[in-house]
Amino acid sequence: MDAAPPKHVRVTLAMIAASTGVSIATVSKVLNGRSDVASTTRALVQDALREQSYAPFAPQRPGPVTHQTVEVVVDGALSAYSSEVVQGVIDAGAQSGVGVVVSSPFGRGSNAAPERPVVWAQTLTAAGRRAVIAITSVLIAEQLSALSRVKMPLVVVDPINLPRTRMTSVGSTNFAGGMAATQHLLDLGHRRIGYVGGPAGTACNRARMHGYRAAMEAEGVPVPPGLVAAGLNFDYTNGMAEGGAMLDLSEPPTAIFAASDEMALGVIEAARVRGLRVPQDLSLVGFDDTPLARFASPPLTTVRQALWEIGGVALRTALRLAAGETIASHHVELATTLIVRGSTAPPAPTW
Numbered sequence: 001m002d003a004a005p006p007k008h009v010r011v012t013l014a015m016i017a018a019s020t021g022v023s024i025a026t027v028s029k030v031l032n033g034r035s036d037v038a039s040t041t042r043a044l045v046q047d048a049l050r051e052q053s054y055a056p057f058a059p060q061r062p063g064p065v066t067h068q069t070v071e072v073v074v075d076g077a078l079s080a081y082s083s084e085v086v087q088g089v090i091d092a093g094a095q096s097g098v099g100v101v102v103s104s105p106f107g108r109g110s111n112a113a114p115e116r117p118v119v120w121a122q123t124l125t126a127a128g129r130r131a132v133i134a135i136t137s138v139l140i141a142e143q144l145s146a147l148s149r150v151k152m153p154l155v156v157v158d159p160i161n162l163p164r165t166r167m168t169s170v171g172s173t174n175f176a177g178g179m180a181a182t183q184h185l186l187d188l189g190h191r192r193i194g195y196v197g198g199p200a201g202t203a204c205n206r207a208r209m210h211g212y213r214a215a216m217e218a219e220g221v222p223v224p225p226g227l228v229a230a231g232l233n234f235d236y237t238n239g240m241a242e243g244g245a246m247l248d249l250s251e252p253p254t255a256i257f258a259a260s261d262e263m264a265l266g267v268i269e270a271a272r273v274r275g276l277r278v279p280q281d282l283s284l285v286g287f288d289d290t291p292l293a294r295f296a297s298p299p300l301t302t303v304r305q306a307l308w309e310i311g312g313v314a315l316r317t318a319l320r321l322a323a324g325e326t327i328a329s330h331h332v333e334l335a336t337t338l339i340v341r342g343s344t345a346p347p348a349p350t351w
Helices: 013-020 024-031 039-051 080-096 117-126 141-149 174-187 203-218 236-247 261-273 291-295 307-322
Strands: 068-074 098-103 129-135 154-157 169-172 193-197 228-230 255-258 283-288 301-304 331-334 337-339
Touching (some): 013 039, 024 117, 039 117, 068 080, 068 307, 080 129, 080 261, 080 283, 080 307, 117 129, 117 141, 154 307, 174 193, 174 203, 174 255, 174 283, 174 301, 174 337, 193 203, 203 228, 228 236, 236 255, 236 261, 261 283, 307 331
Parallel strands (some): 068 098, 068 129, 169 331, 193 228
């Protein structure tokens, strides 16, 4: 492969094609993620794109732009939570005349290796994306640098990690929501209250757990060992496992605050298989207020996140960044609200 051109020379598709011995059409297919390219050829072209720092010309926008698209990256399978956020993005996009493309994290597919960050970012630019919205995704410095290099705006919803303090993000008042959930259980008379959380290192989980601890401390109620648990994900399976372990303690909790509705449903199942009734034997509060909360049996008391609205705010913020506007805050939090339903009640009498 030929050496990279001098930095002052803009790399073109023809130069990439010449250096790899393939046609310009093949290079274009690789950039656009077409499947009709041999894997060895694709790897060869992607190496050349990276080594020669190819960056496609951004489309000129002298006036109103039509057929704009925004890439929404969702980590893992769509859940009740992420589906609500994505729907908010789609609806806000329709109002703004912007298309929305939903994809797996950074070019990953079920049968394909992840693309190099620089190739992934270049592919987005070549496809005409105006911005990227990432939902509960792990972000690494190379991915952020690649997006910055092609001047692709990024907005993150509930980031798993925060590699840059000024990364633009949208979320909820998780701390206040955690306090409200726990205070509700305290007001009902519960004192042995457990917290079943998601991944320990995630910002939203930490905030919800700190809200729980703050409410317990304000009431002078200690948190015994074993009443705070962290799972691998905010899902049903982890809720059932962590909740079950908590219910198997010699002194189990009379109430549990779960960090998501899906986890709360897992706790309900863990209680059921142990012969416990909700709310007669165990009160339970979730977090999110997805449709799962309303369809649960009994209907779930939960902390409502404005998930649809969060998606809309993320979309509008991304478009403002793409238009070169200055935003007032790099992090926006939408208010949470406690929704009381049938899964909470005063603790059963001990006599």
